[in-house]
Amino acid sequence: MSETPDADRTSRAFALAGDLRAVAGKLKRRLREQASPGDLTPSQASVLLRLEKDGPATASYLARAEGMRPQSMGSVVAPLEAAGLVGGAPDPSDGRQTILSLTDTCREWLREGRAARQDWLFRTIEARLSPEEQDELARAVALVARLVDD
Amino acid sequence: MSETPDADRTSRAFALAGDLRAVAGKLKRRLREQASPGDLTPSQASVLLRLEKDGPATASYLARAEGMRPQSMGSVVAPLEAAGLVGGAPDPSDGRQTILSLTDTCREWLREGRAARQDWLFRTIEARLSPEEQDELARAVALVARLVDD
DNA sequence: CTAATATCAGGACAACTGATATAT
DNA sequence: CATATATCAGTTTTCCTGATATTA
Numbered sequence: 056m057s058e059t060p061d062a063d064r065t066s067r068a069f070a071l072a073g074d075l076r077a078v079a080g081k082l083k084r085r086l087r088e089q090a091s092p093g094d095l096t097p098s099q100a101s102v103l104l105r106l107e108k109d110g111p112a113t114a115s116y117l118a119r120a121e122g123m124r125p126q127s128m129g130s131v132v133a134p135l136e137a138a139g140l141v142g143g144a145p146d147p148s149d150g151r152q153t154i155l156s157l158t159d160t161c162r163e164w165l166r167e168g169r170a171a172r173q174d175w176l177f178r179t180i181e182a183r184l185s186p187e188e189q190d191e192l193a194r195a196v197a198l199v200a201r202l203v204d205d
Numbered sequence: 206m207s208e209t210p211d212a213d214r215t216s217r218a219f220a221l222a223g224d225l226r227a228v229a230g231k232l233k234r235r236l237r238e239q240a241s242p243g244d245l246t247p248s249q250a251s252v253l254l255r256l257e258k259d260g261p262a263t264a265s266y267l268a269r270a271e272g273m274r275p276q277s278m279g280s281v282v283a284p285l286e287a288a289g290l291v292g293g294a295p296d297p298s299d300g301r302q303t304i305l306s307l308t309d310t311c312r313e314w315l316r317e318g319r320a321a322r323q324d325w326l327f328r329t330i331e332a333r334l335s336p337e338e339q340d341e342l343a344r345a346v347a348l349v350a351r352l353v354d355d
Numbered sequence: 356c357t358a359a360t361a362t363c364a365g366g367a368c369a370a371c372t373g374a375t376a377t378a379t
Numbered sequence: 380c381a382t383a384t385a386t387c388a389g390t391t392t393t394c395c396t397g398a399t400a401t402t403a
Binding site for chain 3: 083114
């Protein structure tokens with residue numbers, strides 16, 4: 056309808072950027088407010104999920120994967136180690152590295168907890184989005200991943 | 206293909222929750238790292254966008270809209286007022302409230318800056334996503350908005 | 356010697372909670 | 380008096396930068 060479809064597209068992309076920023080901020084705040092003491096932080100949950108998916112990894116690898124500094128990843132992982140969910144073993148072929156992996160305790164915990172656990176985001180996705188919408192969201196997550204990766 | 210399609214859907218929803226958390230975290234970190242000094246924070250950009258879209262509003266209204274406490278919104282808005290982008294006027298019919306609105310300076314700044322401005326997210330969306338993908342992302346943003354709203 | 360990894364220390368930022376003043 | 384708004388002050392969380400030790 057517009058006489059200048061290009062300008063139209065541009066302004067829609069601009070609005071999209073704003074909406075995306077806003078919704079990301081809201082999501083983050085909501086995640087924090089829903090967190091009960093003893094819960095994992097979003098970063099920690101991400102790390103466990105990644106270790107489960109990709110297998111053992113070093114803190115530096117995890118930091119790169121999450122787009123975060125190695126030092127920051129250190130403080131994300133430390134509580135997980137303290138809780139016995141993640142174990143560290145020195146890399147036999149490279150003494151600088153420590154290989155992190157899920158403990159059996161953690162695997163067990165993930166297995167039994169998954170659906171029952173108090174994961175607000177998971178519950179809300181199941182409650183509020185149809186399977187088709189979940190698929191749509193999954194595709195969009197991949198799109199955003201492309202935006203934030205190098 | 207699975208014998209238990211329900212369990213399958215559940216585990217996909219669980220992975221989706223994890224991926225969404227991860228990508229939201231990455232996006233936030235990326236936004237921060239791309240911010241040049243003098244840039245608006247994501248919250249501030251959101252506020253300007255909302256004031257432009259919905260017209261003048263109080264800090265409390267903005268806080269509710271962004272899913273944030275009024276006190277927090279205060280510190281988001283304060284720099285915008287100091288920068289002359291937002292002006293406050295007392296509500297004539299309710300002395301408790303201060304009506305915030307965009308200044309002419311800000312409108313001018315938005316108008317001229319929009320495409321040229323150093324908005325990393327906007328530029329990246331335009332550069333990396335096709336118009337169709339942008340539409341898909343916009344739909345997904347609406348889905349996430351449904352998750353984070355009450 | 357240079358590069359990569361890990362860790363310690365201190366700092367910045369954005370949100371929070373609690374308390375207080377004021378107006379409805 | 381109860382409710383809603385705004386603001387001040389202090390705290391927490393999460394990530395950052397900078398520095399140092401160790402190993403490749």
